[in-house]
Amino acid sequence: MLDPETTRQSDLRGGEPPWRDEPHFPPPRPLAGDGRCGVLVVGAGITGALAAQHLAASGHDVLVLDRGRPGFGSTAASTAMLQWEIDRPLTELADLYGFARAARVYRRSFAAADGLCGLIDDLGLDCGMRRRRSVFLAADTGDVADLEAEHALRRRAGLPGSFLDHGALRDAFGFDRPAAIVAPGSADADPLQLSLRLLRAALAAGARLHAGDAVAYEQQGRSVLVGCADGRVVEAGHVVLATGYVMPDFVPGRLHRLVSSWALATPRQAPGQLWRERALVWEAGSPYLYARTTPDDRIVVGGEDDERMVEPADRERASSAKTAVLLAKLRRLWPAAEARADHVWSGVFGTTADGLPLIGPVPDRPRVIAAYGYGGNGITFSFLASRMIRRLVAGGREPWFDDFALDRDGA
Numbered sequence: 001m002l003d004p005e006t007t008r009q010s011d012l013r014g015g016e017p018p019w020r021d022e023p024h025f026p027p028p029r030p031l032a033g034d035g036r037c038g039v040l041v042v043g044a045g046i047t048g049a050l051a052a053q054h055l056a057a058s059g060h061d062v063l064v065l066d067r068g069r070p071g072f073g074s075t076a077a078s079t080a081m082l083q084w085e086i087d088r089p090l091t092e093l094a095d096l097y098g099f100a101r102a103a104r105v106y107r108r109s110f111a112a113a114d115g116l117c118g119l120i121d122d123l124g125l126d127c128g129m130r131r132r133r134s135v136f137l138a139a140d141t142g143d144v145a146d147l148e149a150e151h152a153l154r155r156r157a158g159l160p161g162s163f164l165d166h167g168a169l170r171d172a173f174g175f176d177r178p179a180a181i182v183a184p185g186s187a188d189a190d191p192l193q194l195s196l197r198l199l200r201a202a203l204a205a206g207a208r209l210h211a212g213d214a215v216a217y218e219q220q221g222r223s224v225l226v227g228c229a230d231g232r233v234v235e236a237g238h239v240v241l242a243t244g245y246v247m248p249d250f251v252p253g254r255l256h257r258l259v260s261s262w263a264l265a266t267p268r269q270a271p272g273q274l275w276r277e278r279a280l281v282w283e284a285g286s287p288y289l290y291a292r293t294t295p296d297d298r299i300v301v302g303g304e305d306d307e308r309m310v311e312p313a314d315r316e317r318a319s320s321a322k323t324a325v326l327l328a329k330l331r332r333l334w335p336a337a338e339a340r341a342d343h344v345w346s347g348v349f350g351t352t353a354d355g356l357p358l359i360g361p362v363p364d365r366p367r368v369i370a371a372y373g374y375g376g377n378g379i380t381f382s383f384l385a386s387r388m389i390r391r392l393v394a395g396g397r398e399p400w401f402d403d404f405a406l407d408r409d410g411a
């Protein structure tokens with residue numbers, strides 16, 4: 001099991017994703033002395049970057065600390081499909097929580113994906129973001145009735161999308177599967193560029209970024225004193241824990257579990273060899289398969305999640321077998337692909353029993369807000385978290401925040 005104190009970024013991911021590094025991103029310096037700020041954001045991955053940018057742009061005095069390289073935790077391993085479809089189908093979520101609550105969560109996720117794309121456009125972030133439709137495939141004929149039920153419930157919830165049978169799917173996208181739901185509202189991007197450019201936007205809005213390893217948290221009056229491994233102390237009005245999958249022990253983790261996931265990127269495909277619209281593809285099934293393309297014409301496929309292999313050495317050992325399975329599945333999905341692996345990587349995924357993220361104040365520590373457990377929908381939920389966090393820091397809250405509470409009753 002990964003230990004919050006000793007886990008380092010290199011434990012969260014391995015291999016070489018195809019994302020663009022930014023060699024000129026200034027390495028954060030340690031704090032020169034003790035610090036003070038309105039909001040301390042611990043962790044400079046996509047969650048910390050989104051929260052810091054939003055808080056700083058709203059006038060808060062923000063300090064961001066990271067004990068490693070900003071963006072190089074799980075964020076750098078992400079395949080960055082920016083989707084609103086949640087890991088748990090709406091039908092399953094409705095069985096669990098009732099239709100009204102499940103539909104509300106799905107609509108929030110839809111709005112979050114849209115809001116994220118709007119933010120990228122508004123800030124002019126050069127991160128390769130491309131709006132995309134998603135194609136949710138039935139893996140075999142046994143899945144068709146489930147897919148039809150999912151489509152009907154999504155329509156009832158006011159969510160967009162069309163159901164395509166085998167023939168319509170073949171004509172529209174060329175996939176040889178029994179059926180699919182095709183829906184607008186998603187996107188893809190380079191996750192490293194997205195998080196680093198958001199951090200730059202946060203810095204431009206007045207946030208400060210430093211190197212630091214937060215190890216102790218103590219409430220004192222209306223402040224939280226955060227002790228760092230080098231002995232520095234930061235006094236903050238609020239603390240945002242954006243530490244990814246290594247939360248401190250006092251954050252409830254009952255619903256949370258770690259999963260490893262594998263991904264690869266092919267060489268550039270020949271002109272005309274990619275599927276129409278370069279849509280995002282998600283194939284139902286266990287284990288599931290997903291695929292996207294990159295602006296330089298590679299295919300990225302991922303999946304093969306495994307809960308038993310979160311230790312880096314186990315993940316590394318499994319890598320070539322997982323790669324072989326992903327390539328075989330790619331050949332079956334898209335026979336025209338040049339199915340070789342140019343980049344192979346893996347990373348740790350945090351997921352929850354009900355498929356919803358954990359976002360909100362830590363019980364008994366109202367000035368400490370945690371955001372994690374996003375599952376495969378991570379970046380969309382990080383955006384949602386940033387909006388909730390700003391509201392919580394301002395002393396507000398909404399009844400629907402309970403849907404994501406750290407101590408909710410979940411399956």
Ligand SMILES: Cc1cc2nc3c(=O)[nH]c(=O)nc-3n(C[C@H](O)[C@H](O)[C@H](O)COP(=O)(O)OP(=O)(O)OC[C@H]3O[C@@H](n4cnc5c(N)ncnc54)[C@H](O)[C@@H]3O)c2cc1C
Nearest residue numbers: 043045046047073074075078079080081214244347378379
């Ligand atoms: C293979 C793979 C594929 C994925 N694909 C997708 C996808 O297609 N779409 C999607 O939306 N999501 C996807 N995800 C999930 C997504 O990547 C994550 O949800 C997201 O990156 C989490 O970001 P984060 O900022 O919360 O965590 P991280 O990126 O891990 O950042 C946490 C940061 O906190 C720092 N930190 C930790 N502890 C401390 C401390 N005590 N003091 C200071 N700093 C600390 C770390 O150094 C790190 O930089 C995928 C994940 C994996 C592994």
